[in-house]
Amino acid sequence: MQPLKKAFPYLISCVLLVAINGYFFRSQLIGKKVAAPDEISYMGASSEVSQSQFITETHTQSFWTNSMFSGMPTYQIDKLPLGWTPLELLRSGLGLFMSPMLSYFIAMSLVCFLCLLLMGISPYVSALGAFAFTFTSGHFILVTNGHYTKLDSLVYIPMLLAGIQLLFKGRSLIGFLVFTTGMIFNLQANHIQMTYYIFLALAIFVIIEFIKSIQSKNIKLFLWPALFLGVGMTIAISTNIAQLYTTRDYAEETIRGKRILSTALDKVPNASGLSWNFASEYSNGYLDLMSMIVPGFVGGSMREKTSIHSAIAEDFDKNNKKVSDPFLIPLYWGSLPSSSGPNYIGIISFILFCIGLVYVKGSFKYWALAAFLFLVLQSLGSHFFLNRFLFNYLPYYNKFRSPDSVLMVAITIVPWFGFYALYQILQSKWKEKEIKQLLKKSAIPVILFIAVITIIGSFAFDFTRADDKTFWPNVSALVDTRISHMFKDSLRSIALGLALIVSLYYTLINKLSRNYFYGMLAVLLIFDLLPIARRCLPEQEYKKAEEVAETISKSTGDLNILNDRDLHYRVMDKANNTFNDAYTSLYHRSIGGYHPAKLRRYQDLIDGYLNQGHQGVINMLNAKYIINRDGKVTINATAGGNAWFADTIWSASTPDEEFLTLKKINPSRSAVILNNEFPGYLGQSKFNPNGVINLIEYHPDELIYKYKTSSPQLAVFSEIWYGPNKGWHAYIDNKEVPHIRVNYVLRALKIPEGEHTIDFKFYPDKVWAAIKINRIILWAFFIFLLGGVLYLFKDQFLKSNPQSTTIPIKK
Numbered sequence: 056m057q058p059l060k061k062a063f064p065y066l067i068s069c070v071l072l073v074a075i076n077g078y079f080f081r082s083q084l085i086g087k088k089v090a091a092p093d094e095i096s097y098m099g100a101s102s103e104v105s106q107s108q109f110i111t112e113t114h115t116q117s118f119w120t121n122s123m124f125s126g127m128p129t130y131q132i133d134k135l136p137l138g139w140t141p142l143e144l145l146r147s148g149l150g151l152f153m154s155p156m157l158s159y160f161i162a163m164s165l166v167c168f169l170c171l172l173l174m175g176i177s178p179y180v181s182a183l184g185a186f187a188f189t190f191t192s193g194h195f196i197l198v199t200n201g202h203y204t205k206l207d208s209l210v211y212i213p214m215l216l217a218g219i220q221l222l223f224k225g226r227s228l229i230g231f232l233v234f235t236t237g238m239i240f241n242l243q244a245n246h247i248q249m250t251y252y253i254f255l256a257l258a259i260f261v262i263i264e265f266i267k268s269i270q271s272k273n274i275k276l277f278l279w280p281a282l283f284l285g286v287g288m289t290i291a292i293s294t295n296i297a298q299l300y301t302t303r304d305y306a307e308e309t310i311r312g313k314r315i316l317s318t319a320l321d322k323v324p325n326a327s328g329l330s331w332n333f334a335s336e337y338s339n340g341y342l343d344l345m346s347m348i349v350p351g352f353v354g355g356s357m358r359e360k361t362s363i364h365s366a367i368a369e370d371f372d373k374n375n376k377k378v379s380d381p382f383l384i385p386l387y388w389g390s391l392p393s394s395s396g397p398n399y400i401g402i403i404s405f406i407l408f409c410i411g412l413v414y415v416k417g418s419f420k421y422w423a424l425a426a427f428l429f430l431v432l433q434s435l436g437s438h439f440f441l442n443r444f445l446f447n448y449l450p451y452y453n454k455f456r457s458p459d460s461v462l463m464v465a466i467t468i469v470p471w472f473g474f475y476a477l478y479q480i481l482q483s484k485w486k487e488k489e490i491k492q493l494l495k496k497s498a499i500p501v502i503l504f505i506a507v508i509t510i511i512g513s514f515a516f517d518f519t520r521a522d523d524k525t526f527w528p529n530v531s532a533l534v535d536t537r538i539s540h541m542f543k544d545s546l547r548s549i550a551l552g553l554a555l556i557v558s559l560y561y562t563l564i565n566k567l568s569r570n571y572f573y574g575m576l577a578v579l580l581i582f583d584l585l586p587i588a589r590r591c592l593p594e595q596e597y598k599k600a601e602e603v604a605e606t607i608s609k610s611t612g613d614l615n616i617l618n619d620r621d622l623h624y625r626v627m628d629k630a631n632n633t634f635n636d637a638y639t640s641l642y643h644r645s646i647g648g649y650h651p652a653k654l655r656r657y658q659d660l661i662d663g664y665l666n667q668g669h670q671g672v673i674n675m676l677n678a679k680y681i682i683n684r685d686g687k688v689t690i691n692a693t694a695g696g697n698a699w700f701a702d703t704i705w706s707a708s709t710p711d712e713e714f715l716t717l718k719k720i721n722p723s724r725s726a727v728i729l730n731n732e733f734p735g736y737l738g739q740s741k742f743n744p745n746g747v748i749n750l751i752e753y754h755p756d757e758l759i760y761k762y763k764t765s766s767p768q769l770a771v772f773s774e775i776w777y778g779p780n781k782g783w784h785a786y787i788d789n790k791e792v793p794h795i796r797v798n799y800v801l802r803a804l805k806i807p808e809g810e811h812t813i814d815f816k817f818y819p820d821k822v823w824a825a826i827k828i829n830r831i832i833l834w835a836f837f838i839f840l841l842g843g844v845l846y847l848f849k850d851q852f853l854k855s856n857p858q859s860t861t862i863p864i865k866k
Contacts, residue, residue: 338436411476
């Protein structure tokens with residue numbers, strides 16, 4: 056019974072964490088789904104390669120799809136076929152093998168709980184910290200929008216934080232295993248932007264430890280952990296080498312890579328990465344940062360649930376406008392273009408964080424403060440100089456957009472450090488005077504700050520947005536509702552903060568037992584975090600499976616198009632946002648779609664031609680069907696078809712000239728070639744088109760054509776160029792031959808006279824080689840991990856006096 060008694064706090068903590076997550080996501084457990092925009096985009100992007108007729112013995116994995124943007128690789132759509140490994144079993148096991156959304160939150164709770172235990176924190180405080188870490192509101196915003204890869208990458212932050220801290224506190228083996236495993240899982244999530252921000256936070260930790268070792272004149276204190284850290288990073292990268300290689304290889308050809316044109320389309324000639332205006336579009340304003348501690352300070356979201364007794368609801372009634380149930384209105388008035396909800400840390404966690412900054416001594420505190428401020432200031436984007444400086448000078452930083460995303464990483468530092476500090480505070484003996492001084496320097500100023508800025512703000516802030524009148528003409532009623540919302544949430548934060556201060560005070564002077572305090576803190580955290588999490592992921596977002604299916608069901612127009620038995624054609628949908636909506640891709644091969652990393656050449660085509668409705672370019676992409684704004688379908692009789700023989704060959708000396716020549720020619724019959732990129736390929740500049748060429752077999756990554764002609768031809772294919780040497784291979788009668796790019800984005804092939812077969816296959820040799828290497832490394836690391844765990848079990852748990860993992864701290 057003694058071992059069971061010792062294990063009880065750990066078991067009950069795990070059970071409660073799982074139960075709370077299960078209760079919050081109870082709608083998912085009964086089969087309901089959230090029809091998130093990005094999930095629908097994923098379904099559209101992956102629709103073609105997941106179709107059963109394209110999964111055969113010879114085509115088990117397609118790395119190319121024509122579902123979106125007339126064709127693109129699937130590297131950033133589907134996972135690579137790395138095969139099963141025990142590490143995947145471990146990763147799934149952390150989420151108790153639940154379906155994705157719930158599994159992420161269970162894994163986050165359990166991972167954070169275990170990692171806080173490794174930091175030497177008691178099980179109940181670790182459980183409370185894990186709850187606070189998991190239920191920050193930003194995680195639920197990601198669910199609402201379907202940003203599951205971003206959420207997945209955040210699950211393993213506690214492993215990285217615990218691992219690096221254990222390494223620098225002399226716990227080399229366990230720190231190395233925890234950090235490396237966490238880094239592997241983080242990279243497998245495949246959200247490089249989040250990983251990059253995490254690296255920045257960890258880099259600050261390493262710099263502070265380096266400075267500390269210099270000050271102590273003992274560089275060895277730094278070098279040994281740094282070596283383990285470097286080896287861990289190398290292993291993590293190696294076990295994700297295939298994914299990282301494809302990401303890097305693909306990124307070079309996308310809007311995040313080098314620009315091609317030097318025309319007004321690109322503003323900055325030959326620059327690499329995103330444009331500044333596009334990258335910084337989602338920049339937090341200074342007042343947006345207040346949402347971290349007062350969730351409704353700038354309104355919350357664009358569809359915020361509001362009381363039917365609010366000023367705007369009463370104005371609706373006066374004007375005979377029906378008030379819906381629930382009453383959802385655009386209360387958000389901050390600096391972002393739009394908002395799905397606040398990045399709310401929790402006032403409880405934030406006050407504990409501030410108390411820790413005053414109480415805790417040493418490098419851990421300096422890292423927590425420096426990393427948090429550094430990341431928060433980055434989130435201001437265009438409103439503060441730091442982000443522009445990093446964008447211009449920090450490697451790869453200009454590949455990322457939406458600076459507000461960095462808050463997802465910044466806010467994880469707060470509960471991590473806050474509950475670590477709480478445990479240390481509870482372990483110390485206090486005098487009443489010392490407690491009052493601590494609270495006066497840390498917690499009380501937070502409460503006063505909220506009160507003062509709320510009162511001043513009610514008179515000084517604007518509370519309006521430029522598009523307010525499009526929602527309701529009486530903006531003053533909307534402003535009154537926003538002010539009321541700010542006041543209510545400010546009072547809410549103040550009340551919760553004061554309750555924490557009082558309960559902590561009486562606990563430290565021994566007038567409230569520790570167990571009662573834990574219970575009270577749990578109640579405060581529940582009242583603090585769960586209602587805001589529910590605001591960000593309201594129950595009305597859940598739909599029955601059949602309702603979700605109905606929202607993406609085929610329209611009459613879709614059904615009419617699908618009656619066409621042609622092997623391959625494309626659709627242009629004007630009824631939706633053509634190039635920012637993937638609905639069309641659910642059922643058709645589309646010239647539009649949605650993806651944050653479109654091919655650079657295709658984006659140029661969108662900006663320069665497709666957005667202007669240039670018929671010639673639409674034709675050369677074989678857009679056989681047009682869905683008009685009213686949803687009606689028309690047949691594009693001038694669509695270029697799958698392939699044609701070019702009647703006229705134009706030459707260009709620069710990419711700009713090649714691109715602009717498309718305005719002068721009929722691009723679905725002629726061709727323009729960049730001479731210096733494909734010198735001597737044609738051999739002759741004139742061809743006499745005759746004969747026929749037809750597509751006879753279609754697969755996303757293999758297209759077979761038959762042709763017959765009495766003279767050599769330049770065959771142009773309405774397929775997107777991706778190269779050179781990126782995976783597309785061309786064959787004439789099973790003999791590989793070189794192919795070229797024409798018309799800025801299309802493939803072309805010089806063919807001899809006669810009757811022959813052309814075969815285009817997408818087989819990225821380097822990718823498959825990386826996958827094979829990756830599989831071996833994953834198994835090798837698992838064997839090492841298993842050996843390390845067995846050694847630790849023997850060393851730590853089979854001894855009567857296991858070594859403590861507590862990180863020492865000075866008062």
